[in-house]
Amino acid sequence: MTKGYKMPKGFLWGGAVAAHQVEGGWQEGGKGVSIADTMRAGENGVPRVEDAEVLPGKVYPNHWGVEFYSHYKEDIKLFAEMGFKAFRTSIAWTRIYPNGDEAVPNEAGLAFYDDLFAELHKYNIEPIVTLSHFEMPMHLVKAYGGFANRKVVDCFTKFAETCFRRYHDQVKYWMTFNEINNQTSWRDPHPLLQNSGLILKASDNWEEKMFQAAHLEFVASAQTVQIAHAIDPTLKVGDMIAFNPIYPLTARPEDVLYCQRAMDYRYYFGDVMATGEYPAWIKKYWARKGYDVGITAADEAILKAGAVDFVGFSYYNSAVVKYADDNPDLDFDEASNQEKNPYVPRSDWGWQIDPVGLRYSINWMTARWHKPMMIVENGFGAFDKVEKDGSVHDDYRIKYLADHLLQAEKAVAEDGADLIGYCPWSAIDVVSASTGEMKKRYGFIYVDADDQGHGTWKRSRKDSFNWYKQVIASDGADL
Numbered sequence: 001m002t003k004g005y006k007m008p009k010g011f012l013w014g015g016a017v018a019a020h021q022v023e024g025g026w027q028e029g030g031k032g033v034s035i036a037d038t039m040r041a042g043e044n045g046v047p048r049v050e051d052a053e054v055l056p057g058k059v060y061p062n063h064w065g066v067e068f069y070s071h072y073k074e075d076i077k078l079f080a081e082m083g084f085k086a087f088r089t090s091i092a093w094t095r096i097y098p099n100g101d102e103a104v105p106n107e108a109g110l111a112f113y114d115d116l117f118a119e120l121h122k123y124n125i126e127p128i129v130t131l132s133h134f135e136m137p138m139h140l141v142k143a144y145g146g147f148a149n150r151k152v153v154d155c156f157t158k159f160a161e162t163c164f165r166r167y168h169d170q171v172k173y174w175m176t177f178n179e180i181n182n183q184t185s186w187r188d189p190h191p192l193l194q195n196s197g198l199i200l201k202a203s204d205n206w207e208e209k210m211f212q213a214a215h216l217e218f219v220a221s222a223q224t225v226q227i228a229h230a231i232d233p234t235l236k237v238g239d240m241i242a243f244n245p246i247y248p249l250t251a252r253p254e255d256v257l258y259c260q261r262a263m264d265y266r267y268y269f270g271d272v273m274a275t276g277e278y279p280a281w282i283k284k285y286w287a288r289k290g291y292d293v294g295i296t297a298a299d300e301a302i303l304k305a306g307a308v309d310f311v312g313f314s315y316y317n318s319a320v321v322k323y324a325d326d327n328p329d330l331d332f333d334e335a336s337n338q339e340k341n342p343y344v345p346r347s348d349w350g351w352q353i354d355p356v357g358l359r360y361s362i363n364w365m366t367a368r369w370h371k372p373m374m375i376v377e378n379g380f381g382a383f384d385k386v387e388k389d390g391s392v393h394d395d396y397r398i399k400y401l402a403d404h405l406l407q408a409e410k411a412v413a414e415d416g417a418d419l420i421g422y423c424p425w426s427a428i429d430v431v432s433a434s435t436g437e438m439k440k441r442y443g444f445i446y447v448d449a450d451d452q453g454h455g456t457w458k459r460s461r462k463d464s465f466n467w468y469k470q471v472i473a474s475d476g477a478d479l
């Protein structure tokens, strides 16, 4: 149905995936073992088991993903058929530096991405590349403790520099760390490992360790921005923030104030990366808690000189908090105090579905960070049913995406937001990051495989495939 809104000319319509969730080929071309390669599957409410190494007889879904490593030409052809102008993926760090600390990169890994990017350009599809998307080399975790150690900052910037030198003619848009702020859920070991390569002891202060690791990631990211610009001033480097707006449960002033602190806490990552400075409140917070985050004067200069060029963000859901009378210091703890929003529905995985929140978020980021923005993930994880004739009638996914896109279009048309692209999650079905399931599907393209990696890997078009094709062809007018 035509709603009358259109995205501007040159808008980057596309779709997103991440290397570890699609590629498979986990031992092809000299690839090393990443933290995703040793994660077993969980399910809704059942966490993924994280082994220290690949154990015999266990199921590791990221070993096959959706076999994109061997199917990428076929898949890119389908992306082109949908009319993609852009495709977001990541470079598997372990294909380029299998252990993460080698002196020279692995040529077979570099060559794979040469071919992948060339294939995209054949169809005028612009690659958008995340450098670190939950797939750090396992060796960096075991040998150095991940981003608890400054040595890993050097490993990352070397990896980034290798990629910029090799691909700067092919790839203009880069992001440093995927959903860097997921680790605000620091009571859960999963995001700490995925974001930062941290495996902590019960006696550690997990929140302090999170702040320390995130700081070294900010330093690495800011250095990366500077390296990119020195190699090729036309490169654009963004951060990548998991954005879910937090609302106060009521108009009670204490609820509103507490909510403000919750937003400050979840999004200080964006403050540091967009402005090059830590906000004042967080220094007070650390002082009150007795935390030493280990920030040097040299770090502060690096942060200031390495602000990002654009803000990439994912948007799936929104959240609600309320003030508790026993918490006068306004300490935000993501693991508690989450309330249900009575005004929005929920997915089968409990995610609160809130399209209007997307327009609110875009406007919030505009007011706070003053950068061009790109939606690099937005989508609906659901059980899909394959009909006898092979079709998938995913009208729930079409509705989710259409409702969200309309709000993004209003943010541009009515509010003047500088939104440069929309890459929904996911271009094709992928292995879920949080649960490791295949059956939690997001794609426009169905892949015939189950949670155990059994299937034909055959690709087929869901109804949403044809819907999105018409959306792109009409610049977003036909939702």
Ligand code: P53
Residues within 6 Å of the ligand: 018, 021, 178, 179, 182, 242, 314, 316, 377, 381, 425, 431, 432, 433, 434, 435, 440
């Ligand atoms: P899955 C947590 C909360 C929101 C988004 O998520 C998240 C996560 C971490 O799992 O991840 C992003 O597959 C992430 C993608 C991921 C996608 O959202 O858990 O950048 O890698 O697949 C969807 O349902």
